[in-house]
Amino acid sequence: MDRKVEKVDIMLDRLRNLKYRLIVDSLLVGAMVGLVIVVHRIILSKLMPLFILFYKEASNNYLLIPVVFMVLIFLGFIVGKMVKKEPMISGSGIPQVEGILTRNLKQNWFSVLFYKFIGGLICLGAGLSVGREGPSVQMGACVGEGLSKKTNKLDNEKKYLITSGASAGLSAAFNAPISGVMFSLEETHKNFSPFVLVSAMIASLMADFVSKNFFGLTPSLYFTKLNSLPLKYYWTLIFIGIIIGISGVIFSKGLLKTQNLYKSLNISVEIKSIIPFVITGILGLTFPIVLGGGHDLIISLQDRQFTLLFLFILIVVKFLFTFACFGSGAPGGIFFPLLVLGALVGNFVGLIYVKYLGIPSIYLMNFVVLAMAGHFASIVKAPITAILLISEMTGSLNHLLSLAVVVIVSQLTSDILNSAPIYESLLERMLVNAKNRYKGRIGKKTLIEIVVQVYSNLDDKEIKDINWPDDCLVVSIYRGEEEILPKGDTKIYAGDLLIIMTNEENSNYMLEDISQLASTI
Structure with missing residues (x-):
């Protein structure tokens, strides 16, 4: 029992100081993601015009048409080999990031970053009808995960840096920092906790700053003929x-x-x-x-x-x-x-x-x-x-x-x-049929966080009256800036941020179950 209490105290102490560490970590993530996306955009801006010119020349010279298709078939084969070797680079990359954040998927961050960078350049450069934002989000998430592993962050801290990296990726791709933050909160992380907000905002703004130093302040889609609709x-x-x-x-x-x-x-x-x-x-x-x-x-x-x-x-x-x-x-x-x-x-x-x-x-x-x-x-x-x-x-x-x-x-x-x-x-x-399902370490503890929604099964109820899943413990409640150490008669209200300790190997199921309890009925 003493060891369990000690472990809770250590994790809570790290959590209380997390906001300040996140400022530094998120700045670093934002800068790194910004540079990765800038390099990607610069290479792409040179590559795609070459292919457009290639197609134009071939349309005027029929002898070049077989060469066009030989090149494209070869590139398609190379991309197929990369997808086969690293299936996590397939498609947009945003669902993969969501799967990692919900503890359903895992990835080799460096492998995904490398192959997504190269594969995305080939597909986008050749002219396929795909966008650069999904790959940017996934590459940003990889950078966030890589930094968290290199600095030995806890499992829950890694999620913040992955989210901030994803936010920074979208920000740098579109020069849209606020949208990068909101997309991470609304779509990928689905959580409006202050920790997520702070880290995503800092990383997104830093990535946007890096991007604008290379591409200028002009909006991504600048329309000169845009009037207010009466x-x-x-x-x-x-x-x-x-x-x-x-x-x-x-x-x-x-x-x-x-x-x-x-x-x-x-x-x-x-x-x-x-x-x-x-x-x-x-x-x-x-x-x-x-x-x-x-x-x-x-x-x-x-x-x-x-x-x-x-x-x-x-x-x-x-x-x-x-x-x-x-x-x-x-x-x-x-x-x-x-x-x-x-x-x-x-x-x-x-x-x-x-x-x-x-x-x-x-x-x-x-x-x-x-x-x-x-x-x-x-x-x-x-x-x-x-x-x-x-x-x-x-x-x-x-x-x-x-x-x-x-x-x-x-x-x-x-x-x-x-x-x-x-x-x-x-x-x-x-x-x-995912082969790279998330598997937590047996015997290890981790923290998950849940925001309580209005009229949910947790709203306006005391902790002792809630039918909690097995093997979970509410260790802290954040109500605005106030931290509450919970007891059995502590009442939970909409807007509360619950910090819950659980076993790492079951954290994905626990996150899903408690999210359902905390969601609006």
């Missing part, structure tokens, strides 16, 4: 929100069905990886506008007037191209492709408004921007991140009300159509 046109937001919500459902279900299709083919990982590279070659020669994540395509919408027919074709091809690339398991995210598709659908609906419903054309770009946020919310189910991300990426806060309307309507539409959050769906599939 209130008399707000009725248009309802319809575009519904259409974008439906588009988001199509995107989510399409990705999952494409994964099923690849799985049903019963072919090797290498062949699966080669398929999207061959498709990329075909489109690079015939329809190069759809290549890559789509950043330049979004920017071009403010200067180019596409016809409704061309936009419709562009939307369909981009949807199918993204499905083919991501479904194969190629290392790359869906973050930017889903924003691009939202922008294209928004442009399509906006053109209908302008041509047939009398909306002035100066507001056309508003529908592009609003649709991006709505598409993100309907697919990822992270509405606050959606609003902040688009605001930071466009460098404008004049559209918060209209953004909120579209985000709410689009997410409600996808909820009504029973569309689950895409990253959670991908994680569930990953866990079915």
Whole structure:
């Protein structure tokens, strides 16, 4: 009993001083992640134009076409070998980070960082319809985990640094530090504790500072033709929100069905990886506008007037191209492709408004921007991140009300159509046959933290009256800045941060069980 009390006291003492250690550790994580992502972005900015030029030359010289496909098949084979050797680099990387934070998955952080860096460059550089943000989040999480292991952090401290690294990765990828923090809180960590907030904020700001020193202060998506939408046109937001919500459902279900299709083919990982590279070659020669994540395509919408027919074709091809690339398991995210598709659908609906419903054309770009946020919310189910991300990426806060309307309507539409959050769906599939499941050390203790939600099974109840899972002990309660040492008659309230000690080998199940108790009924 004395040894158990002593162990609790030691862990609580580390916890009380954790905030100050996290400041230093998070600054270091942010700086390191910022440098990794900057190098990745710089190499990519040189690599992709070379491939675009390669495709252009081949389209004018038929003798080069066989060379194009030989190169792409070879690159697809190399990527397939890397995915086969390190399966954790497959796809976006965000579900993998969520799996690690929920103690369901484990990884070799250096191996994942190395292969994701190289694999992401190959896929993005060749022009596959994938984004750089998912890999950036995963690489950032790897840096956070690597630092925690090199400095011998406790298991719970490692989770903070992984979260801060993920936040820094998104921040450096998009020059959007606040969105990086919110995405980590709302999507990856799903926990608003002060420890997570402090570490994520510091790392995200540091990574953004490093990134801006190389790429400048210009927002990632800077639109010169963006006016505030008058209130008399707000009725248009309802319809575009519904259409974008439906588009988001199509995107989510399409990705999952494409994964099923690849799985049903019963072919090797290498062949699966080669398929999207061959498709990329075909489109690079015939329809190069759809290549890559789509950043330049979004920017071009403010200067180019596409016809409704061309936009419709562009939307369909981009949807199918993204499905083919991501479904194969190629290392790359869906973050930017889903924003691009939202922008294209928004442009399509906006053109209908302008041509047939009398909306002035100066507001056309508003529908592009609003649709991006709505598409993100309907697919990822992270509405606050959606609003902040688009605001930071466009460098404008004049559209918060209209953004909120579209985000709410689009997410409600996808909820009504029973569309689950895409990253959670991908994680569930990953866990079915995962070989790298998390296994805690037998006999070791660890701390988990849970935030109590309003009207949950823990809210307004005394500790002694709660049916706690076996082998767990509430060792501390944080209520704002106040630390409470719990007793049997201590009452728990919504907003409390519970620090719970449990066995490391069962911590993933314990986290899930207590999270259900603490969640709103």
